[in-house]
Amino acid sequence: MSGEYDTGSGAVTVERRSPEAVFGLLGDESRLRILQALGETPDEPVPFSELHRRSEVDDSGRFNYHLGKLRGTFVRRADDGYELTYAGRQVIGAMYAGIYTANATVETIPVDGACPVCGGDLAAAYAEETARVDCTECEDFYNEFAFPPGSLDQFDPEELPLAFDHWMSHVMRGVAAGFCQTCAGRMEGRLVVDEEGERLAGLPAHVAYACDRCGSIATASGGTPTMFHPAVTGFLYDHGFETGHSPTWLLGDIGLPTGDLVSEDPPRMRVRLEHDGEAVVAMVEADAGISSVERTSA
């Protein structure tokens, strides 16, 4: 399978291979050892003899044969040796993700911070590859998202709530930019109007993203896409909140965003943040994109 299309400024050529052919290449211990050996120094090409030594495949003929099989898909030839391709690096990442148990659980950890909605206690927990950071007292602040089990033991338990929160911001930024975090496919966003009583974070609409390639979905409050706009990031920074760095729950210190529907069909929502006599107002469109942002005095 292959495809070629013209973007107007140049042809984009994509050659596609069948999953059977690609994954079939990995069903051999020597080949996995070669990939792991290359993964030890992902930033620099590994010379042939060094790669042979590291991968501990006895017979040099056999080593050469397996390396040849990986070339063009998971390994590429560089000037000074061999290196992993993008897919090769992904395989190494999947190996780490898969080596760590999918059964990891983390008992409830108290969070150093208060619910931005009601001021109640927050708690973090982890089970079935899903992290949660929720208010223990109200139902208006809850976050639930996939977190890689292989990353858990890189943090002390008391560091986990913040690590979960940073991961969530990082993933949402990628999703809002239009990339699926599972398969790197294109993700389409939608603004969805909610009934009274089913509102996320008190806003009259939420955003829903879906990847039409692998089926991954993400749902977030309608204020989320505005948080990554530079004008809003700047406003938050000026008021003491660093997007992607400050814990999400500290947004309560500035004031949670409010929203009003400008139109229901197509859905459009005006989102407003206000603090210290200043405000920033952003318009979220039907495709979850931001069409305008304005900073004003409140």
Ligand SMILES: [Zn+2]
């Ligand atoms: Zn609460």
Ligand SMILES: [Zn+2]
């Ligand atoms: Zn996807």
